[in-house]
Amino acid sequence: MEAIRVLLVDDEKEFVVTLAERLRLRGFDTTPVVCAEDVFALIRSEGSPDVVLLDLKMPDMDGMDVLANIKLFDPSIEVIMLTGHGGDPEGVGAKKGGAFEYIMKPIDIAELMVKINQAAAQRRRGLSGS
Amino acid sequence: MIYLLKKLFKYLVMDTFEAARPFTVGKRYKHFRRTLLLIMTVITMTPLVVAATLSYYQYQVLLEKEFKNHIRWNAESAGRTISAFIEELRSVIGFIADEYSHEDLADQEFLSSLFSRLKHKRGLVDLGYIDPRGIQQTYAGPYEFRGKGYRNMVWLKESIARRSTVSEVFMGYRKMPHFVIALTKKRPGLEEYWVLRASIDAETLGQFIGTIDTEASDDIFLINHAGELQTSSRYFGKVGDTFPLESLPYKSGVTLKVEKGDSFTSLKAFAYIEGTPWILVLVKRGYIHERVWSSFKMELIGIVFISAVLAFIVILRTANILGSRIREADEKREAMLSEVEHTSKLASIGRLAAGVAHEINNPLAIISEKAGLMHDFLEISGDFQYKDNFYGQIGGILDAVNRCKVITHRLLGFARRMDVTPEFILLNEVVREVLSFLDKESLYRGIKFELELQENLPKIQSDKGQLQQILLNIINNAIDALERGGRVVIASCSYGEAFVGVRISDNGPGISEENMKYIFEPFFTTKTHGEHKGTGLGLSITYGLVKKLGGKISVESTLGVGSTFNIMLPIEFKVGLDGEDGSDTGFVGG
Numbered sequence: 001m002e003a004i005r006v007l008l009v010d011d012e013k014e015f016v017v018t019l020a021e022r023l024r025l026r027g028f029d030t031t032p033v034v035c036a037e038d039v040f041a042l043i044r045s046e047g048s049p050d051v052v053l054l055d056l057k058m059p060d061m062d063g064m065d066v067l068a069n070i071k072l073f074d075p076s077i078e079v080i081m082l083t084g085h086g087g088d089p090e091g092v093g094a095k096k097g098g099a100f101e102y103i104m105k106p107i108d109i110a111e112l113m114v115k116i117n118q119a120a121a122q123r124r125r126g127l128s129g130s
Numbered sequence: 131m132i133y134l135l136k137k138l139f140k141y142l143v144m145d146t147f148e149a150a151r152p153f154t155v156g157k158r159y160k161h162f163r164r165t166l167l168l169i170m171t172v173i174t175m176t177p178l179v180v181a182a183t184l185s186y187y188q189y190q191v192l193l194e195k196e197f198k199n200h201i202r203w204n205a206e207s208a209g210r211t212i213s214a215f216i217e218e219l220r221s222v223i224g225f226i227a228d229e230y231s232h233e234d235l236a237d238q239e240f241l242s243s244l245f246s247r248l249k250h251k252r253g254l255v256d257l258g259y260i261d262p263r264g265i266q267q268t269y270a271g272p273y274e275f276r277g278k279g280y281r282n283m284v285w286l287k288e289s290i291a292r293r294s295t296v297s298e299v300f301m302g303y304r305k306m307p308h309f310v311i312a313l314t315k316k317r318p319g320l321e322e323y324w325v326l327r328a329s330i331d332a333e334t335l336g337q338f339i340g341t342i343d344t345e346a347s348d349d350i351f352l353i354n355h356a357g358e359l360q361t362s363s364r365y366f367g368k369v370g371d372t373f374p375l376e377s378l379p380y381k382s383g384v385t386l387k388v389e390k391g392d393s394f395t396s397l398k399a400f401a402y403i404e405g406t407p408w409i410l411v412l413v414k415r416g417y418i419h420e421r422v423w424s425s426f427k428m429e430l431i432g433i434v435f436i437s438a439v440l441a442f443i444v445i446l447r448t449a450n451i452l453g454s455r456i457r458e459a460d461e462k463r464e465a466m467l468s469e470v471e472h473t474s475k476l477a478s479i480g481r482l483a484a485g486v487a488h489e490i491n492n493p494l495a496i497i498s499e500k501a502g503l504m505h506d507f508l509e510i511s512g513d514f515q516y517k518d519n520f521y522g523q524i525g526g527i528l529d530a531v532n533r534c535k536v537i538t539h540r541l542l543g544f545a546r547r548m549d550v551t552p553e554f555i556l557l558n559e560v561v562r563e564v565l566s567f568l569d570k571e572s573l574y575r576g577i578k579f580e581l582e583l584q585e586n587l588p589k590i591q592s593d594k595g596q597l598q599q600i601l602l603n604i605i606n607n608a609i610d611a612l613e614r615g616g617r618v619v620i621a622s623c624s625y626g627e628a629f630v631g632v633r634i635s636d637n638g639p640g641i642s643e644e645n646m647k648y649i650f651e652p653f654f655t656t657k658t659h660g661e662h663k664g665t666g667l668g669l670s671i672t673y674g675l676v677k678k679l680g681g682k683i684s685v686e687s688t689l690g691v692g693s694t695f696n697i698m699l700p701i702e703f704k705v706g707l708d709g710e711d712g713s714d715t716g717f718v719g720g
Contacts, residue, residue: 012492018499025506084491084538104542105495106535109502 245270
């Protein structure tokens with residue numbers, strides 16, 4: 001089975017690169033991105049990932065706007081929001097905006113893997129269904 | 131007047147507070163009460179005293195006027211009576227003089243016969259015919275005055291000059307006070323005058339005057355124009371004595387004179403009696419001290435006194451109530467300000483905490499991922515020296531990260547804006563549910579729960595989950611504070627119609643006064659070490675939750691005795707109540 005493609009978007013380079021490496025070690029096909037603008041260039045050039053791990057607050061663009069644009073570009077991409085910020089209302093807001101799940105930093109890798117697998121499974125189910 | 135009152139108020143009240151600053155609080159309110167009492171007494175008593183004084187003088191003037199009118203009327207009436215008496219006698223004499231000739235009257239027998247028919251006329255002592263030579267030719271009466279000469283008598287001269295006269299009272303030949311009514315007639319065809327005269331006793335005149343009803347006066351008598359008494363007087367002596375008359379009163383009508391003496395005030399009424407040489411005098415001593423006046427004064431004094439006492443009681447009560455109300459309002463305001471200050475302080479700390487938590491979460495995530503990656507590398511690398519040691523070190527880092535994570539997540543939870551989902555719940559049931567969560571913990575730690583729940587409490591509209599959180603936090607704190615064998619009492623009750631309350635008391639070591647100041651502040655904890663080390667967020671979260679539910683929380687504690695947390699919750703949940711939207715604490719998400 002083809003590895004799950006995960007795009008990681010966070011302005012904290014150290015964080016996003018390390019997390020991508022950890023997920024890669026666990027068999028995921030990961031691409032870290034530190035700038036929200038690169039997300040769409042990457043999707044255009046390399047095709048849609050299964051899951052996007054997206055930071056809610058970034059200096060150049062609001063996570064919720066990025067989420068909306070991703071969903072506009074390809075509604076099948078599942079997005080898991082990450083933040084060191086906020087609480088339930090933001091989670092509820094993100095879910096309303098189309099996010100698959102919402103996870104707070106610092107993350108638990110096992111929990112994150114479960115969520116990614118679930119999200120990818122949902123996407124693939126959706127794609128095969130269509 | 132208003133300016134004066136304002137000035138008085140400023141002086142008494144405003145300056146009171148200005149000047150009262152160095153006073154203690156108790157003294158300040160006592161001073162205020164006293165000032166208020168003084169102002170209200172002055173404001174109330176002044177019109178009362180003014181009204182009473184005006185009434186006093188007005189009534190005095192009215193009474194005096196009425197009395198003067200009365201005595202004036204009496205004098206006029208008495209004057210008319212005396213005048214009528216004299217006029218009647220004069221008419222009788224006039225009739226005789228007109229009816230009979232001087233020859234008839236010069237006949238002794240005829241005169242005696244005539245006199246005997248006239249004797250019934252009151253006071254008539256004698257009757258005499260005086261011929262043109264001034265000699266009493268005939269005389270009928272009790273004396274032997276026939277042949278007596280009267281040529282030089284004043285009354286005779288006056289009678290001849292005016293054709294008739296009423297004399298003053300004089301002694302004459304009989305040496306007895308009397309007066310004369312004389313009538314003069316001209317002999318037809320001759321320049322000769324004869325006179326018919328009648329004498330009347332002064333005593334008779336006095337008796338007649340005595341019969342005049344003079345309730346307005348206590349002395350009534352006649353004087354002549356020289357002030358000599360014509361009848362005897364109660365106060366001024368007998369006939370012939372001199373009445374002290376500084377100046378003659380006006381001739382028309384009645385003249386009143388008020389004379390103020392040392393012991394009493396006298397009112398004198400003077401009335402000229404027409405056709406006589408007399409002045410009627412009525413005297414009333416101490417007239418203003420009449421019974422009516424005395425009783426009015428007593429009534430007035432009584433009413434003023436009773437009104438003043440009643441007014442003073444009302445003023446005293448009002449001043450006390452006002453003083454207490456103002457004190458209560460001030461204290462309430464101070465308490466509210468203090469609470470607002472406390473809430474605002476908590477809000478600032480909450481915002482700061484949330485900001486710090488957020489900023490820390492990002493580097494914490496990096497540490498966590500870096501340590502995690504190192505752990506991953508260790509997993510896939512072969513054995514090497516210190517590999518286990520590395521595992522240990524990384525585990526230490528991850529443990530520390532987890533501890534930080536717990537703190538930052540709680541901090542964010544503390545600051546987080548959570549929607550309240552109100553539902554109808556029974557407070558007692560929530561208390562029982564919370565205690566069921568803690569049963570094992572309490573059993574394990576040897577702590578006893580006692581319930582004093584008031585039955586039939588109304589259902590309240592609140593968020594059950596948040597209420598459970600509140601109760602759990604406080605009861606957990608109580609358990610942590612207690613030694614084995616300790617006791618936690620949970621009581622519920624209603625506060626009026628709008629609130630229900632729950633009280634959680636323990637018999638633990640209590641909280642010091644110093645610690646009480648910071649008890650609801652984040653990061654303030656007394657559990658700094660040991661098994662139940664705290665983050666200092668439990669009570670501040672509880673405080674925020676109670677506020678969010680529209681309630682109030684307070685704590686009382688005595689060192690060595692224990693602590694009691696009182697929570698009041700509204701029966702009806704209203705949107706916009708304190709803290710419902712989190713705005714009171716300022717703990718917004720992010």
